Amino acid sequence: MPVPTTAFDESERLIWAGRGPAYADSFAKLCAHPVPRLLDAAGVGPGVRVLDVGTGSGTVAAAACARGATVTAVDAEPTMVELAGRTAPEADVRLAVLPELPFADAEFDAVVANFVLNHVGRPQDTLAELRRVVRPGGRLALTIWAAPPAAGQALIGRAIQAAGAVRPPHLPAGLAAEDDFRRDESGLTGLLRAARLREAECGTLRWDHLATPGEWWSGPAGGVAFGGQMVCGQTPQVQAEIKRHFDTLSAEFATENGLLALPHAALLARARH
Structure with a gap:
């Protein structure tokens, strides 16, 4: 039976609609940082049949192709699928919306999901679907942003809060309590085990992401992700106030060469079917 769509899922579709190019020009480089370790965790190498779920601009798919894997990649947003097709021309890139995938049981040796579980309304249902399409003994590896967020990740949110921005009505408060x-x-490991995945383990990745102030601001200014929708959903006056606070707070992360060194933290988990 089809899994009912949640209000969170519907909001995510609206948030990301048409945002592929803006994402590629802003946060894609940030999200690329864990890719080598993500592929290592999934055992991706020559001849491995791998599914890249939520491929975004195709960075993971391209890296898996470079390792000699046979790669299928999916995303729910058409502009992302278009980008990924250009980034990873050797991959089979398709449009698909979690938590239902158009693949047979046990079709893949490995499944990877880079910062995808943050964007689904029912994470447990999503993991059950990823488990379904990976063969017995196959590997699953995923990343999510850690909470509370690291200082660099919190910068834009601090500027939004300091400006007194009000949440637009199309943005949900978060997942339903029973799905969060x-x-x-330990929380992510427990979620994997609850999905009947074996040998589940999780670690934390920490790094400083380097970006110019203009590059880092271009994401929210372009409406990318939750923070971008918060910015673009304000009046011009409030948007200007958010930018003023962003400029002020950015000084905390400024380096001598004019870049921002933005601390980030993500969780990297692996498990087997």
Whole structure:
């Protein structure tokens, strides 16, 4: 039976609609940082049949192709699918919406999901679907943003809060209580085990993402992700106030060469079917 769509899922579709190019020009480089370790965790190498779920601009798919894997990639947003097709021309890139995938049971040796579980309304149902399409003994590896967020990740949110921005009505407060989980190592490991995945383990990745102030601001200014929708959903006056606070707060992360060194933290988990 089809899994009912939640209000969170519907909001995510609206948030990301048409945002592929803006994402590629802003946050895609940030999200690319864990890719080598993500592929290592999934055992991706020559001849491995791998599914890249929520491929975004195709960075993971392209890296898996470079390792000699046979790659299928999916995303729910058409502009992302178009981008990924250009980034990873050797991959089979398709439009598909979690938590239902157009693949047979046990079709893949490995499944990877880079910062995808943050964007689904029912994470447990999503993991059950990923488990379904990976063969027995096959591997699953995923990343999510840790909570509370690291200082660099919190910068835009701090500017939004300091400006007194009001949440637009199309943005949900978050997952339903019964669907949520702790965004730490034990919380994510528990979620994987609850999905009947074996040998589940999780670690934390920490790094400083380097970007110019203009590059980092271009994401929210372009409406990318939740923070971008918060910015673009304000009046011009409030948007200007958010930018003023962003410029002020950015000084905390400024380097001598004019870049921002933005601390980030993500969880990297792996498990087997």
